[in-house]
Amino acid sequence: MRLENILALSKGSLLGDPSVSLFESVVFDPSKVKRGSFFVAYSPDDIALALQNGAYGVMFDKPTQICDSEVAWIKVDNIDSALKKLLRFYLLEKELQVYACDPITLHLSSMISTPSNFASIEGPMSAIWDKLWPLEKKSIVLFSPTLTDSEIFIEHSQLIRAQEKTITIIEQTLFETSFIHNDTFYERQMLSPFFIPYLEHLLFFYTFLRIPFQIKGFSKMGHFIPVFTNSRLESKEFGSSDRVVIFEPLLELIDEQIDFLDAQASWAKIIYLLPESMRSSLTIGVENFLFYRYTEEVLSILQAKSFHFALVAGVDKSILNPSRSAMRQLELDF
Incomplete structure (x- = not known):
């Protein structure tokens, strides 16, 4: 990659008068820099190691001390924006x-x-x-x-x-599926x-x-994440309890997941715990739709309700492993 192209595409400013004009590679990890690399410094603290390993150029967007005049120092307003322009061109x-x-x-x-x-x-x-x-x-x-x-x-x-459908489901639970695709049987997939x-x-x-x-x-998906718990919201082994908290980070998927649970687990007691921003006229008076203003409220709401499944929108599953001080406060609240 040529220095002149990096400057033109990134709209960056060249500091100093370096003798280099060509770079062998673009590297983000200072430990992987080799002689001739162009180093992208998200953190100024990484620059010293990159130079030690032979970087010919450095891109940065934070205050940085220029310490080697033979290196091409390129100051940009925002590294991600600059990289996007470079990548789009190449x-x-x-x-x-x-x-x-x-x-x-x-x-x-x-x-x-x-x-x-x-x-x-x-x-x-x-x-x-x-x-x-x-x-x-x-x-x-x-x-x-x-x-x-x-x-x-x-x-x-x-x-x-x-x-048209290309997968035949042979057996299923809410969280596991055995299916056939192209005459191949995939048993008990997570x-x-x-x-x-x-x-x-x-x-x-x-x-x-x-x-x-x-x-x-399939490993665990980052969506529709089931956590089996006991009545104290302590995490249990998969499939070992009849009380499951399901976490979904993307609010856009919640309506679809509500429909899925209503259809697939009509026998169960289900509650939907949603951020206040999702409250609408359609949910007024519906007993199993609950709303929270702050993430800290979620645990106390779950503790107060009985359910088989609780779909929680916009909250990470790590709330089920709060600090000891937070747990003591929760117990005092009750």
């Missing part, structure tokens, strides 16, 4: 096929083995850069506009969706039936674009 020659999808489909794709010419991306800008930069020409990329700025790409298409329509679209997408894939098993 991806042009790769002619990538880019597809947008929802966050659940993207997370499912990260659990399925695919060849190196396919990449699903999310996370900080540094992780996205490391994933996209090595891709070969005409590779296929999947991302979610909810999680990643779509302006990284010149253009993208929507995920190609299945028009995947709620809630996710099966999303998986169908993803596998159809792979098949349509002739992307080889292999399902080895």
